[in-house]
Each structure stands twice: as C-alpha cells, then as structure tokens.
Amino acid sequence: MSSGEAKRKKEEPLVVSNPREVLAMLDCIDSMVEVLAYMNDSRRKRRTYVRPEHVPFLETRFRDFDEYLSSQTPEAFLQYTRLSPEEFEELFDHLGGRLHHASTHAAPIGARQRMCVYLRFVGNGFNFTTLSEEFSCGKATVSAIVSEVIEAIIEGETHNAFPPITRSYLEEVAVKAQEKFDYPHAVGFLDGRHVAIKRPYGAIETFMNYKNFQSLVLIAVCDVDNRFLLFDVGQPGQLGDTSIFQSSSIKTFFDECDDVFPETRDLGDVGPVPYHILTDDGFGQGGARYIEPFPAQFADTGSKRRFNAKHGEARKVIDTTFDILQRRFAVLQKPMQLEPTRAGRLITSLLILHNIVAWREDVAAYVEKFPPITESLVPLQPISQSDGPEEARLTRERIVQHYDNLYGVVV
Template structure:
C-alpha cells in the first residue's frame, strides 16, 4: 500500500510536472509569438520611417514672380497698338477673334475665386494656351512671361484645348450627301481643273518625346516616336476630316485603313455621288480623293503614275493635274504649322494630350479661315499660279517641318479596274479636258 501510495504520488507528481512543462511551453510559445510580432512591427515601422520621404518645407507660399499676373497687362498693351501687328503675332489672331473665343469657352475654363490665392483668369488661360500653340515654347519658358507656374500651365493647356475642341468641333465637318460632295468637287474642277475630285488626302507623323513605358508602340520608320495626323482637305484649304492618334509603329500602308474615313468609305456611309461620265469617256468615272504615292490606288482614291514620262504624254499631264489639286492639302498643313509652330517642334507631351493639341490647331485653322481669311492667310501666303507658272507661298520659307515626318511610300498592286479609271482620266485630260496654257508646263 505504501509502495502503491508512493507510486500514486510519483505518478501524480509526474503528471503535475508534465502539466507544468506544458504550461511553461505554452507560455514560452506565447511570449515568443508576442516577441515576433513586436519585432516585425518594429521592422515595419523602421522601414516606413526609412522610406518616408522628407517633405520639403516651403520657404514661400508664393514667390514674388507669381504674385502678380502679367498676362492681362500684356494683352492690354498689345491691343492699345493693334496696328503694329504685335497682338496678332502674339496670339495668332485679331482681338475680335480672341474675344469671340473667350466668350465661347470662358464659362468652361473659369475657376471659382478662393481666399487662398487669386485664381488664373479665363483670359490668361486662353492667352497662355494660344502662346504655347503659336511658339511651342516649354512651360518653363512661358511661366516667366505670364507669371504662372509651369505646374499650373501644365493643367491649363489641356483644359483649354479640350474646351476649344468642344466649342469648335462644328468647324470641321465631312459632307454626307451627294449634293454636298458635288459642291466640293465643283471647287476642284473650276479652280484646279481636276474634275470629280472631292478632296485631297495627306498624312504626317508628328514627332513626340518618347512616351514613358511605351516600348516600340509609337516608334516609326524614321527612328522617332510619333503619332499620325491624317487629314482630308477641300478645295478652299479647309479641313473636312482629321484623324489624330494612330501610333507611329503602325505600317504606313495601314494609316489610311486605320482611319475612320476608310471605314465609312468601305461601308458606303460617306454619301459620295454615283459615278458619272466625263465628256467622250468610254466609262463612268467615280468621284475620288487625290493622294500621293504613299496611298494605294483604288476606285475612290487616285495617285500619280510612278516613273518619269516624256512631256505631253497622258501620264505626265495626269500627274501634273493631280499634283495641282493635291497641293491644297500641303498648303493647309504648311499654313497651320507655320502659324502654330507647336507642330514644328517635338512635343514633350503624353500622346493623349498631344492629340488634343494637334486637333485644336486643326480647328483653329478652320475657325480663322472662316472669320479672318485675309489676316490669317494674306495674299502670297499660299501657293498660286499665273499662266501656269507656280509661285510658292511664303509659308514654304519658314524652314523645314523637322518634327512632321512624311508617310513613307510603299508600292502596292492596284486592281485592273482602278488602273483603267486612272487611264481614262488621263486620256480625258489629253482630249476634251486639255488646257493648252497650263498642260504645256507639265
């Protein structure tokens, strides 16, 4: 019994010891866990403190440079001597056109006044945007002229461009009825002796600064980063259609096919007139666009013959007539880039913002062509002919458009029908449509 009792006590003691050991292990595990959590928390706080950027203490709420806006004063001084032409040179338009634009977009770009600082007026916002479009200067350069910080200018320019696009979008319109297209064709026939032509096509790569993390998406064949500006112009130097934003990496043959104009053309949604006969032609001639060698010959797109042809041949005269009509779109591009020189410099903007800038220039071109044609494009600015002799416009003396790269020419095999249409038009120029005093210069 004594042995049994001692044995029982020993067993109870052993159980108690095991229980104590288990409790100690649990307590130790709990302490280790708490210690681990504490160490990890300390590490996280330490890393957060290390990675936390030290906020630079502001030395001034605003520097003296920005305490007084000078944009309004500049415009008032320039307007007081409008006859000098400095106001037009500064804003690229007359005070009347400027005020008209300001009234239209003023409610969209005006900001509410606060107690913190004086808000940038709508007039200054429009002025700094027009000056940026006119010169292509950097935001840093403009901040010293208008006393507006470059950060604010970086927000103002896209906002004003978006407002201008919204208000002026009605100035670029594509005809959608056969009657409207025939009115366009009449201008090309009477002024440029190119019947059945309903517009001139052209495309350019607008050079950008390399977009961040874009890879080769905007990388073109000229080893530049660019987006494509593709446009259709009528016989009076006005843009009827503009497609902006096609990436520069897309093959040049696919620029036209990637545009909305091509989609509407293939789906017969443009409303072009049905083909009609020219005098003593053996077939009906469709209405067509005039393009250069970068485009593929098709039923509704005529391009020049390739090669050198003897003087007086149908091919030579056809190329001469087509180039006269196609010169319209070259002048439209040249004038817009000569006046708004932001197109002549590589844009240090994101592709989306660059699209807004380019489209704004196109709309302003049409706006000024309608409201102030004699001031925007005075005599001698555009190409003109006298008795067949070409006199180049003054815009060609503004220097090469180094930031606007032409579309590369790619040979393509046209269909037999398209070739026959072009040959019929060429024969028409030789026979009934001949102009001796002009075609002799071909």
C-alpha cells in the same frame, strides 16, 4: 475592412482625367491648406497662394496680352496669339463659360488669360518653363491650363469646325477643283504626316518611325479652300506608312457613308467617272474612291505623265494645308513635350482652331504673316508601289483620255 485592405486602399492613387476637375481640386486643396495654416499658426500668418518670387509681377503678368488685345494694332496681337482680335473674341464667346473659375484668391487667372496661355504654348512652341516665367505662375498651373483649354476647344467647337459632310458640299468642292486645277470630279485631297513627340516612357520602339524619331501619325483630308474635312490622329509612328490608312477612321467613314459622294457622272465622251479623293502613292489601295498618280514604271507615255502633273498640282492643296497649320502653330515644328494621348488631344484642338479660322477667311492669304517653318512635318513612308485596284485604274485611264480629247495625245 482588414488593416491590409485599408492600407492598400489608402495607397491607391486618385486618377482624375478631366483637366477642369484637376484645377477645381487644386483650388479646393489650396483653400483647405490656407484654412489649416491659419488655424494652426499661432501668429495667424496667412499662407501665400503664390510663390514669393511671383508676387511682384501679379498685376503685370498679362500686361502684354491686355495691351495687344485693347490696342489698335491687330497685327501685333496676331503675332502674339496667332489669332486676330476678332477671332480671339469669337473663340472666347464660345469657350469663356467653360474656362471660368470662381475667384478663390487674390490673383486669379481669368478665362481670357487661360486662352492666352494656351495660344502662347501652341503658337510659339514655348515650353511650360518659359511660360511659367512669362506669366509668373507654376509649371503645373501652366500645364493644367493648357489641358483645360484643349478639352474646352474639343468639347465646345468640334461641331462648328467640322460640320457634317454632305453630297452638296462635295459637289461644290469638285466644281472648285475643276476651276482651280483643271482636274475633274475631285472632292478631297488626302495625305499623312508624322508629328514629333518626346520619347514616351516604356514605349520607345512603338512610336519610333522610319526617320528614327518618336511620333504620332496624322492623316487628313482637306478641300480646295484648305479646310480639313476629316482627320485621324494618334496612331504610333512605328505604324506610319501609307498602309495605315486601311484601318483609319477616314476610310471607315467613307466606306460606311459612300452615299455622300456625288452621283457618278459622265466625263465628256469618255464615259462615267466616279467622284473621288486624290491621294499620294500607296493610299490608292483604299479602293476605287482613292486615285493616286501613275507609279513611275507605269507612266510610260506623255499623256500619263500629263495626268500625273495635273493630279500632283491638285494634290498639293493638302501639302499647303499642312504647312499653314504648322506655320500658324509652331508647337508642331519641334517634338511635343507631352505624353502621346495628350499630344493627340492637342493636335485635335489645333485642327479645330485651324478650321474655325478657315471657315471665316482665306487662311492661305495671310500665312506669310507668320514666321517661316523651321522644321517641316515628315510625310508617311510610301509602301511598295502598285498600279492600284482595277476600278481606280479605269478612272485614271478615262481622265487621261479626257485630257487627250481636250489637249491632244502626248506620246
């Protein structure tokens, strides 16, 4: 190898994408530094692992967390971590092994404490500096812990949070939608939001949305019980109008797995009506499975406006689900101080946590326990309205006729 090649090789940066590898490497490097310091220091003074200003607080830095977890006041723990003690312990049972580190110094941060750091970050929206001060550790340590827990949640809990979508499950959703909203054959509710992020280096225009802030696009489908069924996150904000749905993983899934929809059945005596997903304006261009309301210029009768009202009332469930997600995890209420790829992974971990809780209990029932939303997620920009594809128009007209048969024609 020539000297030039050796120099170039020496200058090449080491790239490690796995947060757990980063933490392990930092521990290893720190241990090596300690050994070298000991060997080279004539006075045999051992290098301290933590900053001197943090030393007085090592024994108490997680005191609030420990007291909340062991106390008989689950409400206080819920406010502190955004999970109940039972939810926290269940999550720890699943993730603890992925977050465990061998003790290499006198003040290690345990698996439960690592989960606490992550939950304080996402639940309260604190920045790394604030958490560094709260837990008496460096900002780099906080950042690495957050990344580690994100990946542990995604790797360990995705299959629990998002079980396979089946025809029988979608049939259950349709029955509940009929009972709750008086809307027939609805198996899901679709919409999208812009999630604000900090200004990315060198790609400002790419992530700038129609509201003039940088964002990632989140598109999701939920069920009647505020559980997310599918989601697509990570597209830059510049692409954030409803036409982005055409290239989303959600549309790809339903296009390739159309057989998960229940078999088309007659709706009363108006004829066959396929099972479908309710969408806002613009998403209906996805095809016959996506039913949007009548555009204003086509809602020219009382019966059509009644359909729009029924459709809108049912579709609100996706708005409510986004609100629950954002209210529990306040990190979504301000620009995320993360680069886009990492922000997308964080959002994914939040959707997983939301669903884990939603499979256990009614998440809408106690959302009022969390502080109100200070800044809502911004909807996607609607594209120019049309009346949708022919098959979707026929479905809509038959549901209008169904309501006319039940409740009478409205002129």
